[in-house]
Amino acid sequence: MNQKALFIIFGGTGDLAYRKLYPALFNLYEKGYLKEDFAVIGTARRPWSNDHYHEVVMSAIEDAGRDSGRTNDDLPRKFASHFYYQSHNVDDVDHYVALRKLADELDEKYDLQGNRIFYLAMAPRFFGTIAGHLKDQALLTKGNGFNRLIIEKPFGRDYPSAKELNDSISGSFKEEQIFRIDHYLGKEPIQSIAGLRFGNALFNSLWNKEHIDNIQITLSESLGVEERAGYYETAGAMRDMVQNHIMQIVSLLTMERPDVFDSEHLRDKKIEALENIQMYTKEEAKKYFIRGQYGADEANTQLGYRDEEGTDNQSTVETFVAGKLITHNPSLDGVPVYIRTGKRLTKKSTQINIVFKNDDQNIFAKDASEKLKTNVLTMHIEPDQGFTLEFNTKTGNQGYNLSPVHLRYRKTATEKAQIPDAYEGLIRDALMGNKTNFAHWHEVSQAWKIMDVVREAWDEEEPAFPNYASGSMGPEAAMQLLADDGRKWVFNPRS
Template sequence: MQRPENLILVIFGASGDLAKRKLIPALIELYHQNLMPENFAILGVSRTDYSDSTFRTEMTESINEFLDDKDISKKTINEFVKNLYYQPIDTSKADDYGLVKNKLNELNEKLNTNGNYIFYLSTPPSLYEVIPKYLAQQGLNKNQNRIRRLIIEKPFGYNLETAISLNKKLLEDYEEEQIYRIDHYLGKETVQNLFVTRFSNGIYEPLWNRNYVDHVEITSAESLGVEGRGGYYDNSGALRDMVQNHLLQMAGFVAMEPPSSLDSRAIRNETLKVFQSLRPIKESEVKSFSIRGQYVASKIKGEEVLGYREEKGVNPKSKTETYAALKFYIDNWRWGGVPFYIRTGKRLPTKVTEIVIHFKETPHYLFSKKTNSEACNKLIIRIQPDEGILLKFGMKVPGAGFNVQNVNMDFHYKDISDEKMPNAYERLLHDAMLGDSTLYARGDAVEEAWKFIAPIQKVWESDKSIKIYGYPAGTWGPEKADELIEKQGITWRYPCKNLADDGKYCEL
């Protein structure tokens, strides 16, 4: 594993939740593994009035709270935090950027970082156009044989128009190659393993198409609710927060053609082609291709659980969906006619993200289906937790006759090595420092994904006849969502049972 060139990583929004919970813990992991540059600084920027020293103390506390690697000693933490610095500014004020530039010059001289800077935008999205512009006004965008990159957190726009506008504004001062749009799902080991499963094994690829695949199902379920982020979530919802980015990106990896190489351009060209092949859902079809839901109060194991509208920061009449399910088609030679089903939701019975490839039935089934309720093979790629791959297939039950039982060939990632599974942010930050954008979303793909989502978004927002279905917290979402998939004589896969022991399905 390579160490990046000497550089300074500037985190805008360094006093925020993401920096504390994910970014700083990921960076110390890289430091511990000797994967940070030989000379580096992490410069935190936000309005809170920290000094270098108080910032280091704060981040030490965050590391102690959020780092789950017990192998990292106190000594390593103390060494690491010496590389942290802080500059308070209001990033919405152009004049304040002179302070950042001065601090960078000072650190650059001290650390011999050759003017290599990466700017991580972990601020409210309203600042995603502002910060890059003001950095450019200070000349900090110009790479000229140096590293000058922007890492941008989701959301990339709020809808198609704002996504196009954001891309356009960024491209006024930066090259596309300098822009790294984070989709932390792509940083997950098991998502990357999809490449390896598909393209390092001769047995899967010949089956990976419309001739053998009946349908594809992608689920990302959360057992938690909005957890104090009701204000943020109420302006977002499942479609924007999960479907437009993470779920479609995963579908892109499942459906893409083999790239000509592992080069980031080659891979991202192939995922773009998938998005370009998504069959548009017309406004008149939204009702039959999508379902939205919102969790309502219930009892789980005897404990009362609040409904979404009762959560702090949420409008009591909110129509924001906490559950979204979609059916769509990819109109190309590989996938023509194969339905893709994706669903995501909060307050579902468990936390799980998985991709299920449902293979077609055998052309002529010889055995009694009564003894085998699941006659079709399934390949289940578990993205999280318990990362791994499971193949379901029929086996003869020992004894008289031909009773068939469905059995599992089950690989758990944890069996491959004792090494801790790297956190997505570790992988992504390391890649960005090395200049590898393969696992980052490209501007054109982001726009294509928004283009696909736009009619659904529009109809959900404006058409009062489109219902939002209430589902009791702790269940697998609205009952109505079953119709989306059951029309085909199949059902969603339920990795576990509903948990709610009381609560009502309803229309909201």
């Protein structure tokens, strides 16, 4: 379905726009979600011309592999002709007056009917200033057209700063007009969680405290901070990965079944799920949350975090977090959710493990103390995509010896290639006004409240960093976290 709209991208010369936004918009154009009745205004401080801007956009498409090597193809050039550039200082009122004039001209030229999407691909400290000027200088259209604001994380550094940020934009835009990007929510395997849970009678009937022993979420990266050292020194793994991506996954895994699957009902259930995560005291947070920072590997061929270019050689920034959350949503009340994420770990993998309770009585064993192997459902998010169900079955010709087997489904390379990029899907949703895969303010704020207690607890103690070697699966304390509960991590590539 085609949708008319004017996109105004603040930060149009930046890395995010080049690597993600322009290729995503081109994909939508190529597939017909955008046709000839759309326009894009890119703004930034650089004094670019429209012609130079067109070349940059076409280069972004080429670098993303979207032109299939056809640099003279007509389609990218036709697409780029819809882009207009304006040099812009976000603090200068006169620049917003000029921006409004150009926006009105393009609205008339392309018959856009007043539909506007404002994409703030800039540092969050500018959000309030831009939103205020958009309202004060009448860039928000009235009548039948829509005004939608897309903003990127990080949404603050803690709850107070996140609230201040939210307050700064809510004076100009209503909550239903604000689309908070969390690119993990744009990943097709993450969106498939609800389908797996509520679209299959088997799992729907088993997804409760009577049958699930624990849930494990692993976001493991094999690379270090690379060129993001400057950002990481101000963020760390907690703010970069846990408060946003992981907590969104937790809400999808622990929420109650919505009566209707739409953005409003899903939002309410996700908020409810986060509100039902147990709030820890600082002492509990110290017990149930582990932080780490990578050092050199065992062969001393990889640098430790403190030796990376751009980091403080005495840095106390965490590159690893593991924790235990407890949900009190009715159907999963008391079920622990173990989470971990880290850099320079053994293997890159994002996966979710649903560990089912074991039968207390193994009728097939000669020794009554012998337990059945645990049934585990694994959702593979990346780099693999698909599912694995581990269950027991009879093996061999004699007797009733049971062994675990795996029922596997993996998307093929062809299938994965057909899945829209996360940004493509999220921009299309914003075009259609579909907020299903965006974060609501109440989700963001509750996640911050949960994690702020952990951060405050950590700030009371000096960490003994580095405390795990590059290529390992993190600090030994992360393994002990589960061992203390009589459990272990399902994903352990070093075992």
